[in-house]
Amino acid sequence: MTTSTVSPQQETVRAILDHHGRLARTMADHVVTISRAADQLAAPHERRERLVAFCVEEVVPHAEAEEQTLYRAAEELPETRALLRAMLREHTVLKDRVAELRAARTPGETVAAASALNALFESHLYKENELLIPALVDAGVDLGALLAGMHDILGGHETEDVATDVPAGGGHHCTCGGHDDPGTPGATAEVVDGELDVRTLVPAQRHEQIFAAFGALAPGTAFVLVNDHDPKPLYYQFAAEHPGEFTWDYRETGPEVWSVRIGRP
Numbered sequence: 001m002t003t004s005t006v007s008p009q010q011e012t013v014r015a016i017l018d019h020h021g022r023l024a025r026t027m028a029d030h031v032v033t034i035s036r037a038a039d040q041l042a043a044p045h046e047r048r049e050r051l052v053a054f055c056v057e058e059v060v061p062h063a064e065a066e067e068q069t070l071y072r073a074a075e076e077l078p079e080t081r082a083l084l085r086a087m088l089r090e091h092t093v094l095k096d097r098v099a100e101l102r103a104a105r106t107p108g109e110t111v112a113a114a115s116a117l118n119a120l121f122e123s124h125l126y127k128e129n130e131l132l133i134p135a136l137v138d139a140g141v142d143l144g145a146l147l148a149g150m151h152d153i154l155g156g157h158e159t160e161d162v163a164t165d166v167p168a169g170g171g172h173h174c175t176c177g178g179h180d181d182p183g184t185p186g187a188t189a190e191v192v193d194g195e196l197d198v199r200t201l202v203p204a205q206r207h208e209q210i211f212a213a214f215g216a217l218a219p220g221t222a223f224v225l226v227n228d229h230d231p232k233p234l235y236y237q238f239a240a241e242h243p244g245e246f247t248w249d250y251r252e253t254g255p256e257v258w259s260v261r262i263g264r265p
Helices: 008-039 045-068 070-074 078-103 107-138 203-215 232-241
Strands: 003-005 165-167 195-197 222-227 247-253 258-263
Touching (some): 008 107, 078 107, 195 203
Parallel strands (some): 195 222
Antiparallel strands (some): 247 258
């Protein structure tokens, strides 16, 4: 098998960009669903609350973690100071947009607030991905050391434990956190009494069988996924591949067992 050597710095950058991509796709999925609900003359209040919760629990902590790490490093670089001031201002505006979304009452107000929030977030991530991070790399900032243990920025990657030899062409880079569990080679799982328990599977098999179970669902039905870690990255994958086509409701949240009801509307 042909392999390519990836430096720790490159792997850290990739982890940051992957996490940014998941955040962007999840927000966009919420906004699309809000817009569809409004188009169908349905009140999008439930999805609005989900988007607000996502921002409060994921996006805002991510922004605050960046201010303590990436942005502080950028303060030392003359070429990024003007950019940094603009991006810090965008963090303030981002929080204002979340507050406006929370306060929206009519479908029209909700769609407008969600769309404005999404547009701002996309523009902000572009600046980080295409301007700020390359400037830090060019300046020789060790991102791996800077972000060690920072899950809010790396999305579950541990910078000190990232492999540097990966198959050419990429491959699956799951951040589910369950890859330390070897599972049972050759094991399979199936939905039994509405429940899919994947804890005995090797990690490489889990997502495949979960998506197979989802593909077999009829509209209006669901199954309960049982796992040994928080499957939040799986949610991001669903949001990217099936926007507006699934429901996701936690039933149990650790510390030993996580269970999520995954349905097809």
